[in-house]
Amino acid sequence: MKVAMTVRKRVMIFAVMFVASVRQAKMTAVTISFNWRSSCSCRVRIALNLKGLDYEYTGVNLVKGEQNSPEFRKLNPLGYVPVLVDGDVLLSDSFAILLYLAEKYPQHPLLPSDLKTKAINFQVNFYFLSL
Numbered sequence: 001m002k003v004a005m006t007v008r009k010r011v012m013i014f015a016v017m018f019v020a021s022v023r024q025a026k027m028t029a030v031t032i033s034f035n036w037r038s039s040c041s042c043r044v045r046i047a048l049n050l051k052g053l054d055y056e057y058t059g060v061n062l063v064k065g066e067q068n069s070p071e072f073r074k075l076n077p078l079g080y081v082p083v084l085v086d087g088d089v090l091l092s093d094s095f096a097i098l099l100y101l102a103e104k105y106p107q108h109p110l111l112p113s114d115l116k117t118k119a120i121n122f123q124v125n126f127y128f129l130s131l
């Protein structure tokens with residue numbers, strides 16, 4: 001019962017953050033290719049919005065298999081969203097993108113400055129990525 005409540009709470013938090021990120025979407029130099037159902041894509045968009053960065057996004061319809069198109073495979077040969085293009089930087093993998101954004105755009109930090117707390121944050125991230 002306690003576990004079910006925790007999952008429900010996590011889903012609610014995720015839903016609220018997703019709605020907030022969609023509402024704040026703007027146009028700019030940073031481009032992200034994503035799918036609206038992809039949680040990996042959503043967390044990158046949440047980070048872009050938390051940092052107040054303008055960005056342009058391109059939808060990739062995973063159900064229609066657009067991730068397998070030759071055009072998209074040029075961006076990510078593995079065929080996964082999200083993909084971020086920032087100038088001459090082309091990155092895939094949401095965590096790599098988050099770490100890049102954290103360092104390139106230091107405003108509104110995504111990570112705590114305290115090393116111990118930051119390490120715990122990495123631990124939680126890697127744990128969920130390995131599920």
Ligand SMILES: N[C@@H](CCC(=O)N[C@@H](CS)C(=O)NCC(=O)O)C(=O)O
Pocket residue numbers: 035037038039040041062067079080081082092093094095
């Ligand atoms: N480790 C990658 C995983 C990316 C990933 O699994 N993306 C899924 C959507 S959540 C995808 O693009 N799947 C393509 C497919 O299923 O063909 C990340 O964090 O970005």
